[in-house]
Amino acid sequence: MFQKSKRLISAEIMEKHQEIFRCPLCKTPMQVIHLQSVVCGNQHCFDIAKHGYINLLSRGIGTKYDKKIFEYRRLISKGGLFNPLYVALSQIITAHSSNEPISILDAGCGEGSHLNNIQIEINRKEPKALLAVGIDISKEGISFAAAAYSNVIWCVADIANCPFTSQPFKFILNILSPANYSEFERLISDDGLVIKVVPGQDYLKELREIFYKGSDKQTYSNSLTISHFNNQFNLLDVKSIRYQVNLSKPLIGPLLGMTPLSWGTSKERIEKVLQLNLKQVTMDFKILIGSVKNKPHD
Numbered sequence: 001m002f003q004k005s006k007r008l009i010s011a012e013i014m015e016k017h018q019e020i021f022r023c024p025l026c027k028t029p030m031q032v033i034h035l036q037s038v039v040c041g042n043q044h045c046f047d048i049a050k051h052g053y054i055n056l057l058s059r060g061i062g063t064k065y066d067k068k069i070f071e072y073r074r075l076i077s078k079g080g081l082f083n084p085l086y087v088a089l090s091q092i093i094t095a096h097s098s099n100e101p102i103s104i105l106d107a108g109c110g111e112g113s114h115l116n117n118i119q120i121e122i123n124r125k126e127p128k129a130l131l132a133v134g135i136d137i138s139k140e141g142i143s144f145a146a147a148a149y150s151n152v153i154w155c156v157a158d159i160a161n162c163p164f165t166s167q168p169f170k171f172i173l174n175i176l177s178p179a180n181y182s183e184f185e186r187l188i189s190d191d192g193l194v195i196k197v198v199p200g201q202d203y204l205k206e207l208r209e210i211f212y213k214g215s216d217k218q219t220y221s222n223s224l225t226i227s228h229f230n231n232q233f234n235l236l237d238v239k240s241i242r243y244q245v246n247l248s249k250p251l252i253g254p255l256l257g258m259t260p261l262s263w264g265t266s267k268e269r270i271e272k273v274l275q276l277n278l279k280q281v282t283m284d285f286k287i288l289i290g291s292v293k294n295k296p297h298d
């Protein structure tokens with residue numbers, strides 16, 4: 001039986017939505033050609049990779065995220081640690097969608113588990129046309145995302161120069177990842193929402209206590225992030241979501257490897273945490289929901 005390749009499946013989704021692409025080099029519209037490449041009017045050409053993603057960076061940019069961190073995050077996501085967050089985000093999206101198709105950009109999607117799970121959660125409750133696009137500057141992350149999940153347009157791209165036309169997205173997700181608010185403002189539709197997830201005060205507090213006991217990093221404040229967000233958008237709501245998850249032993253290593261908390265710490269301290277045999281950790285997030293401020297029309 002003929003089975004479509006990952007590249008073909010992705011190329012067809014890209015072709016169906018090709019009007020969203022804009023050349024990152026010359027900013028002209030782009031088209032999918034022969035289900036092989038995405039090309040602009042000035043012949044800047046980007047090939048669709050075998051795994052089914054497209055690299056729209058004009059040059060390679062090194063990031064500190066290596067493949068291992070994405071593998072860890074995938075394991076943590078598969079272990080269910082983010083599930084209540086996925087449910088909360090999908091509820092916000094469906095509550096703000098009427099009958100029109102849903103379009104979501106996940107800016108800084110990493111290895112793609114968040115977006116994939118949110119998409120599944122939305123479809124489970126209310127199957128309807130849904131365009132999901134994930135971008136990340138890390139080629140390792142996007143390649144890993146595309147290899148596992150097919151129903152998303154995955155792009156290696158710079159969030160400071162997104163390869164999309166203006167306003168194609170009703171929802172922009174920005175989950176535990178740096179933002180670029182002027183680009184978000186350009187990309188979001190007039191009635192759209194920017195949904196940013198930041199760690200709450202108690203996020204992984206059990207680890208924080210071990211690593212940063214007595215230092216100012218033991219507590220975490222997100223008040224600056226929230227006021228910055230509020231300057232840029234109309235802050236409609238801040239939802240708090242806090243829960244404890246059971247931690248099976250095989251997940252402790254990945255959890256430590258995934259989090260920036262442990263980057264500055266030594267192997268010995270990581271060993272120490274493993275020996276402490278943590279049974280539960282606290283997940284704590286703030287979800288900032290903003291709409292576009294009135295902007296002058298160009």
Ligand SMILES: [Zn+2]
Nearest residue numbers: 023026040044
């Ligand atoms: Zn171009």
